Each structure stands twice: as C-alpha cells, then as structure tokens.
Amino acid sequence: MQRIGVFVCWCGSNIAGTVDVQAVSEALKNEPGVVFSANYQYMCSQAGQNMIIEAVKEHNLTGIVVCSCSPRMHEATFRKTAAAAGLNPYMVEIANIREQCSWVHKDMLTGTEKAIILGKAAVAKVNLNTPLVAGETPVTKRALVIGGGIAGIQTALDIAEAGFPVDIVETKPTIGGKMAQLDKTFPTLDCAACILTPKMVDVAQNENIRIFSYSEVTEVKGFVGNFDVTVKKKARYVNEDICTGCGACVEKCPMKKVPNEFNLNMDNRSAIYIPFAQAVPKVATIDPNHCNMLKNGRCGVCSKVCAAGAIDYKQKDEYIQEKYGAIVVATGFNPISMDKFDEYAYNQSKDVITSLEFERLTNAAGPTAGKLLRPSDLKHPHTIVFVQCVGSRCAACAEKGKEYCSKICCMYTAKHAMLTRDKYPDTEVYVFYIDVRTPGKSFDEFYRRAVEEYGVHYIKGMVGKVFPEGDKLKVQASDLLNNKQLHIDADLVVLAAAIEPDKSARPLATMLTASMDTNDFFTEAHPKLRPVESPTAGVFLSGTCQGPKDIPETVSQASAAAAKVISLLVKDKLKGNPCVASSDELMCNGCSSCERVCPYGAITYEDKEFRMPDRTVAIRRVAKVNPAVCQGCGCCTVVCPSGAMDLRGFANRQIIAEVDAICK
Amino acid sequence: MQVNERKPLIVAFCCNWCSYAGADLAGNNRLSYPADVKIIKVPCSCRVNPMFILRAFQRGADGVILCGCHPGDCHYTSGNYYTRRRMALLFSMLDYLGIEKERTRVEWVSAAEGAKFAATMNDFAQTVAALGENKRLEDLRCKK
Ligand SMILES: Cc1cc2nc3c(=O)[nH]c(=O)nc-3n(C[C@H](O)[C@H](O)[C@H](O)COP(=O)(O)OP(=O)(O)OC[C@H]3O[C@@H](n4cnc5c(N)ncnc54)[C@H](O)[C@@H]3O)c2cc1C
Ligand code: SF4
Ligand code: SF4
Numbered sequence: 184m185q186r187i188g189v190f191v192c193w194c195g196s197n198i199a200g201t202v203d204v205q206a207v208s209e210a211l212k213n214e215p216g217v218v219f220s221a222n223y224q225y226m227c228s229q230a231g232q233n234m235i236i237e238a239v240k241e242h243n244l245t246g247i248v249v250c251s252c253s254p255r256m257h258e259a260t261f262r263k264t265a266a267a268a269g270l271n272p273y274m275v276e277i278a279n280i281r282e283q284c285s286w287v288h289k290d291m292l293t294g295t296e297k298a299i300i301l302g303k304a305a306v307a308k309v310n311l312n313t314p315l316v317a318g319e320t321p322v323t324k325r326a327l328v329i330g331g332g333i334a335g336i337q338t339a340l341d342i343a344e345a346g347f348p349v350d351i352v353e354t355k356p357t358i359g360g361k362m363a364q365l366d367k368t369f370p371t372l373d374c375a376a377c378i379l380t381p382k383m384v385d386v387a388q389n390e391n392i393r394i395f396s397y398s399e400v401t402e403v404k405g406f407v408g409n410f411d412v413t414v415k416k417k418a419r420y421v422n423e424d425i426c427t428g429c430g431a432c433v434e435k436c437p438m439k440k441v442p443n444e445f446n447l448n449m450d451n452r453s454a455i456y457i458p459f460a461q462a463v464p465k466v467a468t469i470d471p472n473h474c475n476m477l478k479n480g481r482c483g484v485c486s487k488v489c490a491a492g493a494i495d496y497k498q499k500d501e502y503i504q505e506k507y508g509a510i511v512v513a514t515g516f517n518p519i520s521m522d523k524f525d526e527y528a529y530n531q532s533k534d535v536i537t538s539l540e541f542e543r544l545t546n547a548a549g550p551t552a553g554k555l556l557r558p559s560d561l562k563h564p565h566t567i568v569f570v571q572c573v574g575s576r577c578a579a580c581a582e583k584g585k586e587y588c589s590k591i592c593c594m595y596t597a598k599h600a601m602l603t604r605d606k607y608p609d610t611e612v613y614v615f616y617i618d619v620r621t622p623g624k625s626f627d628e629f630y631r632r633a634v635e636e637y638g639v640h641y642i643k644g645m646v647g648k649v650f651p652e653g654d655k656l657k658v659q660a661s662d663l664l665n666n667k668q669l670h671i672d673a674d675l676v677v678l679a680a681a682i683e684p685d686k687s688a689r690p691l692a693t694m695l696t697a698s699m700d701t702n703d704f705f706t707e708a709h710p711k712l713r714p715v716e717s718p719t720a721g722v723f724l725s726g727t728c729q730g731p732k733d734i735p736e737t738v739s740q741a742s743a744a745a746a747k748v749i750s751l752l753v754k755d756k757l758k759g760n761p762c763v764a765s766s767d768e769l770m771c772n773g774c775s776s777c778e779r780v781c782p783y784g785a786i787t788y789e790d791k792e793f794r795m796p797d798r799t800v801a802i803r804r805v806a807k808v809n810p811a812v813c814q815g816c817g818c819c820t821v822v823c824p825s826g827a828m829d830l831r832g833f834a835n836r837q838i839i840a841e842v843d844a845i846c847k
Numbered sequence: 848m849q850v851n852e853r854k855p856l857i858v859a860f861c862c863n864w865c866s867y868a869g870a871d872l873a874g875n876n877r878l879s880y881p882a883d884v885k886i887i888k889v890p891c892s893c894r895v896n897p898m899f900i901l902r903a904f905q906r907g908a909d910g911v912i913l914c915g916c917h918p919g920d921c922h923y924t925s926g927n928y929y930t931r932r933r934m935a936l937l938f939s940m941l942d943y944l945g946i947e948k949e950r951t952r953v954e955w956v957s958a959a960e961g962a963k964f965a966a967t968m969n970d971f972a973q974t975v976a977a978l979g980e981n982k983r984l985e986d987l988r989c990k991k
C-alpha cells in the first residue's frame with residue numbers, strides 16, 4: 184500500500200478564488216492510501232517545496248499528489264522536489280486544478296467539486312505508480328547540418344569552433360545558398376560575396392567540418408544523441424579529391440548551351456560546370472542530362488583536357504552511413520513560381536523578372552557582368568517598375584500565393600531601387616506597395632533614404648496588369664492615396680516574389696518526424712521560448728526553413744541553434760524517457776502486431792527458453808522493446824491481443840483507475 | 848443528489864502534445880466549458896485502448912471524447928491515424944449496442960487551439976446532455 188501525501192496549491196487567488204482548497208485537501212484525506220493532506224499558498228515556491236520534503240520525511244510518504252497548475256508547468260519542478268526528498272521522481276502525479284478547473288469554471292461549488300474529482304483520479308493513479316528509472320544512452324559527438332546556405336554555414340562553423348565534428352549535406356554542387364546569388368545586402372550595402380565567401384573558405388578549411396555537396400539525406404533512424412543517417416552522394420562524374428577546380432574542362436566542353444541555374448537561366452553554362460568562381464568545394468560537376476559522353480558515349484573531351492585525371496564517367500551514386508548526436512535543418516527557401524501570375528506577364532516578356540533575377544543582373548559575376556541591361560534587347564532600361572508582395576499576404580489568392588508576409592521583400596526592393604538610382608540617376612524608379620514594412624535596426628532609415636535622398640517614387644497601390652506593347656511594358660496600376668489610375672510605360676518590371684520553404688523540406692520533415700506548419704515551414708518546439716528547437720528531441724532549426732528571415736536574423740538563429748547543439752554534444756550521456764513500453768514475456772505470443780505499428784522500430788523479437796509445467800523446455804519468440812528507441816506513444820499496447828504489452832507511467836491499470844475515479 | 852438534476856459525466860482523453868496543451872490554453876485564456884468534462888492525459892491519442900472507453904461507459908459516463916493532434920501532426924507521426932481507424936470501428940459497434948454515436952467523438956485540437964478546445968467541449972457537453980443519461984452499458988453493480 185502506498186503512503187500518499189496530497190498538496191493542494193492556492194496559486195495565490197488563481198486557484199483559491201474558485202476552488203475551496205481547504206475542502207479539497209479535507210476531501211482527499213479520506214482517499215485510499217492518503218496519509219497526509221495539506222494546502223499552501225504557492226506549492227512551487229521554496230517554502231512550498233520544503234513543506235513537501237518535510238512531509239515525505241515525517242510521514243514516510245511513498246507517493247505525492249500535487250493539485251496545482253498544469254503538469255506542463257511544474258511537473259518537472261515537483262519531480263525534482265520528490266527526488267530531493269529521496270523519492271523516485273515518477274512517484275509524483277499532478278492534478279491540474281488551475282487550467283482545467285479554477286480558470287474555466289466560474290463558481291466555487293462547481294470548481295471545488297471538480298477539483299476533488301481530479302484529485303481523486305490523481306490519487307488513484309499514484310496508488311499504482313511504480314518507481315521508474317530513466318535509461319542512459321551515450322551521445323554521438325558529431326552533428327549533421329542539412330543545407331549549406333548562410334544558415335547552415337554559420338551553424339556548422341560555430342559547432343566546429345566548439346570542437347565537435349560537423350557534416351554539412353548540401354544538394355547543390357556548392358554551399359552558399361541564396362546569399363551567394365545576391366549582389367549587395369541591406370541595410371549596410373556590403374557586397375554579399377565579400378562577406379559570404381570568407382565564411383565559405385573557413386568551412387572548407389576547418390578540420391572539424393566535412394562537406395557532402397551534391398548530396399542528400401535519404402534515411403534517418405534513431406533518436407536524440409544517436410541518429411543513424413544515410414547520405415546519398417550523387418555521382419558528379421568527377422573525383423572530388425583529385426579535381427583542382429582549374430576549369431579547363433569547363434572551357435573545352437562543347438555542350439555550351441545548358442541553361443545556367445545559378446544565373447536563373449538568364450545565360451548558359453557548359454555540361455560540365457563549376458557554379459561560380461568561389462564555389463566550395465571548388466570542383467567540377469557533370470550534368471548527366473546534357474553531357475554527350477554520358478548520354479550516348481560520344482565526346483570525352485573533359486577527360487582528355489583534365490591534367491589531374493579527375494573525370495570518371497563511371498562514377499556511381501554513393502551511400503554513406505554516419506551516426507550523429509544532433510541534426511540541424513537549414514534547408515532554406517525559394518521564391519515561388521510566377522507561372523500562375525499571368526497578370527504580370529512574367530512568362531510573356533523577358534523584361535518582367537523576379538527580384539532574385541534582378542540581383543543576378545546587377546551582380547558583376549552575373550549574365551551582364553553587372554550592367555543593368557534588360558534581358559530582351561540588352562538595352563539600358565530608363566523606367567523600372569517594382570511590384571512588391573507578389574504572392575505574399577494574399578489570403579484571397581491562396582491557390583497561387585501565400586497568406587503570410589515574406590518579410591524581406593520591402594527591404595530588398597528599397598535596396599534595388601536605391602542602387603538603381605545611385606548608379607543610373609537617369610532612370611525613373613517606381614515601387615508599388617501595400618504597406619512598407621521596415622521594422623529592424625536601421626531599416627526604416629534605409630527606406631527613407633530611398634525615398635528622400637534617391638527620389639524613388641513609392642506609390643501605395645497594386646499593379647493590376649502588365650502587358651508588352653512594342654518594346655515597352657504597359658503597367659496599369661492604382662494609386663490609392665491619390666485615388667488615381669496610373670499608366671506607366673516601363674522598360675523593366677521587377678516582381679518581389681513571395682518566398683516559400685524548399686520543396687524537399689516536407690519529405691525531410693517526415694524522415695526526421697519533425698513537424699511543419701500549414702505552409703511547410705518547420706515548427707519550433709515553442710514559438711516564443713524554444714524558437715530554434717523542433718518538437719522532436721535532437722532536431723534543431725536554422726534559418727529560413729523555419730520562417731521568412733533576412734541574413735542578420737538567419738545568422739542569429741543559426742548561432743542559437745549551434746549553441747543548443749553544443750550544449751547537447753558536451754553531455755556524455757542523455758537521460759531517456761522512462762515511460763516506455765515493455766512486454767510481459769510470459770504473456771506474449773510473438774504475434775508481431777506490436778512491431779508492425781511501432782513508428783520507431785523499437786520492437787524486436789528474441790527466442791526465449793521457457794520452463795514448462797511438465798519440466799520440458801520450450802523456446803518461444805517474444806517481443807522485446809528497446810527502451811532507448813521507444814518514444815512511449817503506447818500504440819503497441821492497444822494492438823497487443825494478449826495484453827502483454829503495457830506502457831510504464833501510463834499503464835492500463837493506471838488509466839483505468841483514473842477512469843474509475845472520475846466515474847464514481 | 849436527485850436523479851433529475853444529475854449532470855452529465857464526460858471523460859475526455861487528451862494527448863499530451865497537442866490537445867492537453869490546447870486545454871491548458873483554453874484555461875489560460877479563461878474560455879469556459881462545462882465542469883462535466885474531466886480530462887485524462889495520455890501520451891498520444893493512440894494510447895487509448897477501446898477498453899478504457901468501455902470501462903467509462905460501464906462506470907456511468909454519458910459521453911467519451913478523444914482529442915489528438917491534427918492528422919499529420921501527431922508527435923509520433925502516425926498515432927492518430929490508428930486512433931481514427933480504431934475509433935471508427937469501436938464507435939459503430941457501440942452505436943449498435945445502443946450507445947448513440949453522438950456520445951462518442953474524436954476531435955483534433957492543436958496546442959494553439961484553446962478556443963477550439965473550449966468550443967468542442969461546450970458543443971459535446973450540450974449534445975450529450977440532450978441525450979440524457981447513458982443507461983445502456985452502465986453496470987449498476989459497480990455503484991455502491
Ligand atoms: C531577391 C532577394 C534579395 C535579398 N536580399 C537580402 C539582403 O539584401 N539582405 C539580407 O539580409 N537578406 C536578403 N535576402 C534574404 C537572404 O537571402 C536569406 O535571409 C538567406 O539567404 C537565408 O539563408 P538560408 O541559409 O536560411 O537559406 P538558403 O540561402 O536558401 O540556403 C539553403 C541551402 O540549403 C540547401 N538545401 C535545400 N534543401 C536541401 C536538402 N533537402 N538537403 C540538402 N540541402 C538542401 C539549398 O540548396 C541551399 O543551399 C534576400 C533574398 C532575396 C530572395
Ligand atoms: S510505445 Fe510506441 S514507440 Fe514504444 S514500442 Fe510501443 S509503439 Fe513503439
Ligand atoms: S503484440 Fe503483444 S503478443 Fe504480439 S508480439 Fe507484441 S507483445 Fe507479443
């Protein structure tokens with residue numbers, strides 16, 4: 184029989200205001216197993232906790248029921264208190280009489296009655312609690328970062344700096360992400376390459392960092408501290424270890440008409456390519472869809488010109504298996520497709536471009552060597568119209584756009600407008616906006632400079648239609664502040680396309696059992712208090728995969744995620760959750776039902792010898808749960824036909840006791 | 848207590864990760880619902896054994912509701928899919944036995960849906976109250 188102490192909290196007037204705490208502690212005194220019952224103003228305070236510790240000692244308590252706020256609030260606190268008093272922490276149950284009672288019911292009578300019942304259910308459960316000991320598992324001291332944009336780069340550098348090995352898996356042939364495609368960056372206008380490429384070099388030179396570029400994660404097993412990950416290194420038909428990145432092959436390759444994705448298909452590259460001069464790793468990659476040698480065995484020029492002998496047409500995809508203690512997701516974003524936005528004539532005119540294309544057009548390494556020329560005829564544009572919020576904040580157009588604000592477009596459009604006016608003062612620049620949103624350090628000042636110093640025409644209103652006529656783009660728009668319709672003959676129209684998470688994020692989330700919101704951004708464990716952790720232990724979030732962000736915010740989150748990873752990896756062992764399933768081998772008939780439903784593959788089978796009543800020995804197949812892998816969902820307990828499988832901490836008997844107590 | 852002023856008795860199983868947190872949020876926001884609803888916390892909606900529900904009806908519950916994460920959002924990825932299938936079966940069997948379909952329900956309530964939790968409980972409690980007492984499965988031997 185347990186010796187249970189009941190402690191009813193007033194929570195100031197939060198509970199005591201609608202629950203007669205004295206009556207509750209009196210009523211629970213008579214419950215089976217209860218030998219002590221008291222109430223106090225703040226059970227979670229030091230004095231309240233001391234009261235529990237003293238009562239445990241004085242009355243030899245074996246179990247504790249605290250009637251207080253939600254267990255999500257203070258269960259951990261009271262478990263520690265129990266441990267301090269020498270009890271097993273899992274001998275504590277909380278009756279949630281604040282969130283579920285005093286805060287939702289108005290009168291004292293109802294509140295008190297219900298609090299007593301919730302208290303009784305907790306007492307009934309504690310009567311059946313058993314001490315539980317959390318298993319310990321060792322931590323693999325290596326981290327995996329998925330995605331090599333600025334987010335992944337910063338996270339990897341910080342973790343490596345702390346002395347832990349890190350692997351970066353990046354789908355593209357080079358790390359760098361979108362930032363590598365940008366020209367200048369707001370709000371300081373430093374050039375993106377000047378601040379990014381030194382970091383990329385740091386990554387390449389850091390002994391603790393390995394880069395798996397042109398690779399993807401194909402399987403994730405295991406759990407916090409012990410993930411087993413399979414990485415597919417796609418064949419790039421070039422031996423990375425030998426290639427020096429000299430570019431001789433790129434120059435000589437006869438297939439020169441392949442759309443260059445790095446310049447958003449505004450110019451061409453060859454079938455063997457290095458995305459940009461500062462690529463890391465700086466090695467060539469053969470595009471199998473365009474290489475003559477790989478397609479029909481004719482050519483082989485690159486292999487002939489490569490002095491290092493790095494070309495390998497027979498290279499196969501390679502699968503690498505590695506163990507990690509922590510995983511950071513940094514898969515970033517992409518601008519949404521403009522295909523459904525016919526009103527802006529994106530697919531009809533080469534001179535309607537997205538903002539990211541504009542970045543390439545103004546970048547010295549871009550298709551026009553940094554000269555702002557319109558793509559159709561390479562003439563200098565004299566009138567440019569920027570359209571903000573294309574597909575953002577568009578609750579009404581959810582089938583083609585996004586409901587949320589993409590957050591970065593106001594600032595980069597101001598940047599583009601300002602830079603254009605600075606370099607080409609003869610150009611008229613119009614910006615159409617719904618609102619200009621510039622919260623952020625030095626952001627509003629930046630935008631005001633665009634308007635006041637650089638004379639950019641900011642017009643509140645949406646563009647209704649763009650259509651090509653002759654060599655002009657006719658722009659029809661409304662000016663809401665002056666209540667006018669505007670017709671502008673533009674040379675170039677730039678669309679600030681909404682941004683969305685990378686398409687590969689959804690299948691990745693499924694592999695990681697990490698959750699996503701309705702927009703496919705990764706969800707954080709708590710929106711305010713745990714913003715860089717995913718709800719899945721050991722999986723962390725970095726950068727725009729969690730929500731739209733600019734570079735300063737991305738980098739802060741990246742470093743925060745690294746700090747969380749480091750504090751995990753410094754631990755030698757992790758305490759697991761002791762509320763796991765276990766099967767009674769005497770009852771188990773080895774049917775495999777449980778194994779089939781377990782989402783983690785925690786259940787295996789072993790042949791066990793059983794001594795039978797007639798003294799013979801029988802060998803039976805029985806289920807065995809790996810407590811380090813089991814996450815404690817309880818699904819297996821329900822499918823077990825023989826009642827052999829049960830869940831510690833939420834045992835059948837315990838839950839039935841709660842049902843009984845409530846239904847009395 | 849007189850029989851005719853008997854309040855309905857409702858057992859609500861809530862999964863730890865979404866719905867229990869949703870109930871907490873309803874509390875935080877002081878969104879009231881009838882005290883007839885008593886919550887039992889389970890790790891996942893898939894932990895709820897049909898046996899628990901039968902037990903509740905046997906002991907005199909008038910309605911049982913199961914709340915879990917939205918499909919696709921189960922903390923254990925797939926638990927609520929099992930819940931959905933299991934309960935569809937169980938509830939139609941119960942209906943056949945005379946426990947009306949309206950007395951049993953599965954709802955998806957996320958941690959952010961305090962308002963949905965309160966609204967669901969208000970609606971469910973009203974529905975169950977309208978049906979009156981459950982006598983079909985109640986085992987009078989269980990009452991003292
Ligand atoms: C037009 C434009 C202009 C901008 N201008 C500025 C500016 O001036 N100042 C500023 O602060 N911010 C600016 N930004 C925002 C800035 O680009 C982002 O904040 C930043 O790039 C986010 O970095 P990230 O690492 O989160 O994502 P990304 O840069 O998108 O990097 C993600 C990386 O992960 C890789 N990846 C994706 N999926 C997988 C997978 N499944 N497996 C492996 N790898 C994967 C991708 O290939 C990519 O390399 C601008 C954005 C745009 C669109
Ligand atoms: S409780 Fe869940 S995770 Fe654990 S063994 Fe059973 S099904 Fe698998
Ligand atoms: S479901 Fe039950 S009987 Fe079947 S293998 Fe699992 S524990 Fe054994």
Ligand code: FES
Pocket residue numbers: 862863864865866890891892893914915916921922923926927
């Ligand atoms: S954890 Fe909520 S339904 Fe599975």
